[in-house]
Amino acid sequence: MTITVLDTCPAIREILRAAPADRPGLLRAVLEPAAGMYRYFPGEVDLVAMHRMSSGFPLDRDEDRCLEALGALRDADAWGRIGRALEDALAVQLAATPGLAVPDITVLLVLGDPGDEHFTGPNLGMTANGSVPGHLFLTLWPYPENLARLEATAVHELNHNLRYGSGSVVWDPATVTVGEHVVSEGLADAFARQLYGDELGYTRIGVPHLHDDAVFAKVVSGLGVTGMENFTAWVHGDATAVRYGATPVGLPTGAGYAAGNRLVDAYLAATGRTAAEALLVDSREVVETALRVGARDRS
Template sequence: METTLNMRTVKALDGLRKALEAPKDERDGTFVREVMEPLRPLWEPSLRFMGSMARDVTEPLDVARLFRFYRPELGAERGLTALAELERAGTWAACVSAFQEAMDALDPVGHGLRLPGANMSFVLADPDGMDARLGSYTGVGNVPGWSLLLAWPTEFNLPRLPAIVTHEFHHNVRFAFEPPWPMTLGQYLVAEGLAEAFAAHFHGEEKLGHWTTGLSEAEVRAVRPRFAQALLSQDWNVVRGFIFGDWAASEHQFEAQGVPDFAGYAMGYRMVREALRRSGWSVVEATYRPWREIVAASGWFDEVLADAAVR
């Protein structure tokens, strides 16, 4: 059994800079070599879960387009300006620090977990390809051993980027503790709620994304009955419909569940926060508890389930 887990960073931002500063006819090749190949262990498994979206996508440049990575064809000057902005803000160093802090706090090896690694990278995003609802930043933490931050710098997201790194590493650990497939809605709610609570613990609730804080308490409570009825669903279209909301259903052509944008993030965060308050667990302690136990501790659905039983 491993006794330590060491962080490994993949410096995709440096690789992109090399590509953008290369002679024009060498930029694509440099980008593939310096950015896409080091990230292959992340994107190659991801393609298998993307269904028809990734059909026939195998070439690294096509993968970069699919994943909304910034690439040389989008313009050297524009990309270099964004990289300079990130450098001035000290974003990469802040993200590395956040990742190490998350590793130390969660101590997965000390909790008996074996992760295939602790790889972290930051990729500059295609600003025109990112959905506006995401605020020009997002993350990936569902590939074992990998945490990815994808962002185009803005005044809004720059101070929030380290929190995404913290969130995504939490997913790595949580999914090693409680494997995600098949994924129930209840398990996904807890996973997102714990990751956001963990990020809030280190960075403050004000640094969370609007996908978690954008709905009022009243709006979240109003859709609790819908969530309560579907907690055990393992239908991926149902699960993601509740987590991401009706915009995603329209965008990706699956059945809408009649819930607001990103309702599952807001629901999961409030549910986990209430479970921590009532139980006295720290967010690290809760990370190593089954999802059903966390839902029960929250009492979040007790009232609506009782009402349904009476009816």
């Protein structure tokens, strides 16, 4: 297998300097290698529209600001660091799970939108997706905290890719539960923390609620919910649910990440396994074990 981190920096710079009318076409060419991310969507996906919906850099404003931010990513060696982190993490994972099926992976890093208040506010300037085997997609604004966590963020998404690309854990939209999504976020964070420690390994949006027992209890009450249209509120929180037209359930941003970390940490402590060793564990086993040993009462 191969991990290919596409060097999008020159192309994004060209887009930001191009005539506005030319930008959508240039952007579409940049995004085309990631089109496979949307292979489960009904019908043909407009990649430029998805870029806008996903808080990608704007095509009609903030050019100077975005060029400066792109320079910050370049100066931080973002693309090189991500590639090296993924190769190192894969070696750790394969040592823990010999024979794991690993897909070829294409990694796309794009600059985010500084004018998107949800992206820069509740999402703290970072969104990422590694749930579709063969693709990792990172959208970020180079706040110092995000630059420091480049490796951990990429490794988190790699964990998703390997969990669902193995063939052992199936994400069936008709039957998958909030519990699977929450546990998968906890496992991915645990893997990032195994490699980079707690300071860098936690997904930032979940950190404020790690010790909030009320938030934990609320998320646990929804672990059996099915229907992917319901997941946003339970995992990402009400603000993101409202952003994308989903129904709020009374949870803050990152609630599912915080609860997932508590469940997974309790499971790992009870079993003595590392996050890498637990990559393919059934989410029901994680939840049952964690609640049995008292994750609900930990803070």
